[in-house]
Amino acid sequence: MSQFKSEFLNIMVERGFYNQCTNESAFDDYLYECEKSGKPAVGYLGSDPTGDSLHVGHIVPLMMMRWFQKCGHKPLTLVGGATARIGDPSGKDKLRPFLDEDTLKHNIEGLKKSFSKFLKFGNSANDAVMVDNWDWFKDINYLAFLRDIGTYYSVNRMLTMDSVKSRLDREQPMSFLEFNYMLLQGYDFCELYQKYGCRAQIAGSDQWGNITSGTELGRRKYDVELFGFTSPIITDSNGKKMGKSEGNAVWINEDKLPSYDYYQYFRNIGDAEVGKCLRIYTDLPIDEIRRLEALRDQEINEAKKILAFEATKICRGEEEAKAAQETAIATFEKGLAGGDLPCLEKVSVEGLSMLDAFVELGFIASKGEGRRLVKQAGLKINDKVISDENYKFSSADLIDGQIKLSQGKKKHGLIKIA
């Protein structure tokens, strides 16, 4: 009844992770053999440290790797210390600014943290391993590289690759530096094959060109079939990429985004996305997901709560997920002030300007914006709309030693007496 022999591929299809594979049946055979023999298949996921945390948009391949590991296989997570110094031209119009050494180092630490939330690292057979391509690129000799690797690449072929072609079609400049990116990523794949016996690369579909660069190099240089496997780009109902909230990225790392906000991102997902998101962002069994996504109208909110909780649990841990959920329930369903809301601590609130407090909480960028919101009835104190833009707090506003501040319907925060 299942489409594939291997557990991994079946899960990928069932949960909507499968977009494209370099050789579906051979990959299936390979995985199946590994699953049967108990000897893990090795696959890798690469990410360039151009930022200090991954965000929700990166979760898709991360979850693929998570399932890969759950099926008994070994994930390698590659941080592109070297490739980040080049810049992946895929989907870009411009050369990226160069990052200095300190930033790269900082970013690599951030990525490791992000990876470790989704994968188990360690020394067992199928534990994940972190690698950095800087290790093998830093001492490489240019001439040796050209002779060893360059001979296998045809410029004619490279020019047909989407990442290059689209740039040329749009008459955007592409530097020779960026043009080399796919060679590096191809080399990575082969290096991991040599070192770890890695035969698979898993990534988003925008990486297809870079992946086939690796599989082709593997075939030509080592006479081995390497596999590439990609996910579709996950978009919301408006066709926009997932992962932005209020124009800001939804970060994986907790130092970049509070768990409550992470939870709220999933809680506020559109109805049409619930099923898709449950499959992709949670570990819930597929039967349970089918039941939840069938819910309609009011009831689908239950599914969204489960989605938000489960997604937060994977990324931030069960404790954080619970706290976020409790805060959300208290705030939205009971109209109380939940404990996990953003909070200002004050010795006294007497005479404190309301606008200053909102600015300090980060809800508004300026007092001017606050004044506008007051005119539009967008600011509330203890759930009462404030119409005086110069409102000053007094101890009469305190309820149980705190004041609840709200901006719009969704942003809530507290002032507490320290």
Added chain:
RNA sequence: GGAGGGGUGGCAGAGCGGUCAAAUGCAACGGACUGUAAAUCCGUCGACUUCGGUCUACGAAAGUUCAAAUCUUUCCCCCUCCA
């Protein structure tokens, strides 16, 4: 090296001496309707403000002018074509 085109708000993109805090679109934000959804409608969208205004902004600096995003000069950056 030569010739030409260009750098404007989060992005795209008008404006080309005053009426410009800068059209329009997208994004974003608030309100209404709902379900913390979508769609729709209305409104807002540089900062400060005692709501009269004040200040800072159209790559950077200098200049012309009563007045400059708009003209001049120099510089920086980007693109196209030629060598």
